[in-house]
Amino acid sequence: MPQHCAANFCSNRRTVDVRARGITFHKFPKGKELRKRWEVSLRREEFTASDSTVLCSEHFKQEDFDKTGQIVRLREGVVPSIFSFPAHLQSLENCRTTETSIKTEAGLSVASRDAPETCRSHPQPQPIDDHDYALPASLTGLTAKLKEALARVEHLEREKTNTMAREERAKTTVKSLLGDLSEKQLITEELKEKLRLYSDVQLIEFMEKQGHGYTKEHREFAFTLHLHGPKAYKYLRETRKFPLPHPHTLQK
Structure with a gap:
């Protein structure tokens, strides 16, 4: 399987066609400190390189290469510095190449006097997952x-x-139904005033109770409505399909 370049937004793979374009691939350094600097330079959240992870030559400057032999090699200690970052990952170019800034980005403790003044005044923004459109490698x-x-x-x-x-649930409170019942002339003003005492009662809870454990407010509301407005009670049960207790249940 062809190796992919580990850099975000880079589609180069180690194939014959890519090599024909003069692009070479280079493994991450074995040295712990230099490898950490390479990892930080990619600005990929929680990224850790393996021994087989590679970067392509498009992320290095020309002066980073040693082309004196038959094999193109990287000079000792170089760090990749050419990337196409989205806006939220961009920072000052002169902050990338200093050892102090690299250690700071990696979360290491370094004296602030070693960092350039321009770097200290522009902290690196943290990656935002919602806008990281690059697919994992x-x-x-x-x-x-x-x-x-x-x-x-x-x-x-x-x-x-x-x-x-x-x-x-908000639509099934007694308060929300009083206007509807009044418009249909199913309750009198006197009954409407009595029912206002139960304006916050949720009728949908009758369904949840399934006929058991009704609260005192539920029982009083059902009794009051059925006693003074049987037509309204029937309307809510049969037309609006509210699971009010059956009249026989109330009589019991």
Whole structure:
């Protein structure tokens, strides 16, 4: 399987066609400190290079190469510096190449006096996952991204369902139905005033109770409505399909 360049937004792979264009590929250094500087230069969140991870030659300056032999090699200690970062990952060019800034980006503790003044006044923005459109280099990384996206979609769907349920519950309060019953002349003004005492009662909870464990407010509302407005009670049960107790249940 052809090796991919590890840099974000770089599509170069180690193939015959790419090599024909003069592009070479170079493994990450074995030295811990230099390898860390390479990793930081890519600005990929939580990225760690393996012994087989490579960068293509398009991310190095011409002076970084030693072309005196038959094989193109990188000079000792060079760090990749040519990338096409999105706006939120860009920072001052002169901050990238200093050892102090590289250690700072890697989270190491370094004396601030070693860093250029322009670098200290412009801290590097942190990557934002929502705007990182580059696909991971490995299948494992791509699978993880997909699972993360699916989990977020599922979370948003639950939020949507919960919001719709809250809206539906708000529409099923006694207060929201009084106007409807009045317009249909199913209750008198006197009964309407009595029912205002239960204006915050959620009628949908009758369904949740399934005939058991009604609160005192639910029982009083049902009794009051059925006693003084049997037509309104029937309208809510049969037309609006609210699961109010059957009149026989009330008599019991």
